[in-house]
Amino acid sequence: MRAPALMAVAIGLAVALSLIAANHAGQIVAAITGAGWGVVLVIALHLPQTAASALGWRPLILDARPSLPRLFRLRFVREAVNALLPVAQVGGDVVRARLLVQTGVPLAASAASCTVDLTLEMASQAAFTLLGVAALFGGPRSQAAEGLAIGGAVAAVLVASGFLAAQRLGLAAHLSRLLVRLGERARWPALAGLQGLGQALERIYADPGRLAASGAAHLTSWLLGVLETGAGLWALGLHPSWREALVVESLGQVVRALGFAIPGALGVQEGGYVLICGLFGIAPAQALALSLIRRVRELALGAPGLMLWQWSELRQARPSVLLGAVKSQEAR
Numbered sequence: 001m002r003a004p005a006l007m008a009v010a011i012g013l014a015v016a017l018s019l020i021a022a023n024h025a026g027q028i029v030a031a032i033t034g035a036g037w038g039v040v041l042v043i044a045l046h047l048p049q050t051a052a053s054a055l056g057w058r059p060l061i062l063d064a065r066p067s068l069p070r071l072f073r074l075r076f077v078r079e080a081v082n083a084l085l086p087v088a089q090v091g092g093d094v095v096r097a098r099l100l101v102q103t104g105v106p107l108a109a110s111a112a113s114c115t116v117d118l119t120l121e122m123a124s125q126a127a128f129t130l131l132g133v134a135a136l137f138g139g140p141r142s143q144a145a146e147g148l149a150i151g152g153a154v155a156a157v158l159v160a161s162g163f164l165a166a167q168r169l170g171l172a173a174h175l176s177r178l179l180v181r182l183g184e185r186a187r188w189p190a191l192a193g194l195q196g197l198g199q200a201l202e203r204i205y206a207d208p209g210r211l212a213a214s215g216a217a218h219l220t221s222w223l224l225g226v227l228e229t230g231a232g233l234w235a236l237g238l239h240p241s242w243r244e245a246l247v248v249e250s251l252g253q254v255v256r257a258l259g260f261a262i263p264g265a266l267g268v269q270e271g272g273y274v275l276i277c278g279l280f281g282i283a284p285a286q287a288l289a290l291s292l293i294r295r296v297r298e299l300a301l302g303a304p305g306l307m308l309w310q311w312s313e314l315r316q317a318r319p320s321v322l323l324g325a326v327k328s329q330e331a332r
Contacts, residue, residue: 038235080305
């Protein structure tokens, strides 16, 4: 683990532990253990979200139609990498692009599909955040709630717009050319496959049908997250309304996204939940318990995801190892 990532993890962990220590750690632990099978329900309810996200990715893959179960597995791995490894929130996208190449999709098409998929995921999150803000303003609220909601919505829109603008200005294509030249100089032939990334992006963006189908599936995925949050609050003995679950989920996801520089948004997510849940009178201890239940879900699904990634890499490497051994035997 590199020093900046290690420092980020240390800071995030310190913030999270400080929040827990300052808000009755014993009560938080008791709330989680008392949730019982509700934690299992939270874990199970995340799988439909992953499936919807995989469905949103599928239309963006040019000249290929990998099966939905295969894309579900790659998306599953992507979430595991982003949640559990000390990488920025795009590390999982690099991994899934590499694994997609192993299925026979060219590198340029794979990278383009992941780039546009991430863009539409951000755009649909911005729409989801605005929906949460509308729900908040549709009922009782405080002045603090207004500032938090507006700030979160503006941040979500700006991030999505900036990422899209960078692609439309040709920055992705320019980066791919730089990487291709770097590969030529460093003798990394695999990077040559990025040639044509710009054209692949243009082809995807030129098809409104692909974009609409993907965006709708991603918005569905975000909406399914409301069920997960509602289940988490219910497991803690609370009785949230749909409005409350929607606001907590939408604003909570924005806070987590803004903490992308810290692996797993450690500490950022916990602090955000305390603030957001406080808008509805939910005690900090319960808010932290909800955040930790989500952490349990990340660990429960992330550990198998990382193992699936390593198994895929080993399976891909095995033919090369065997071929090398055969050539070595023939040389003898």
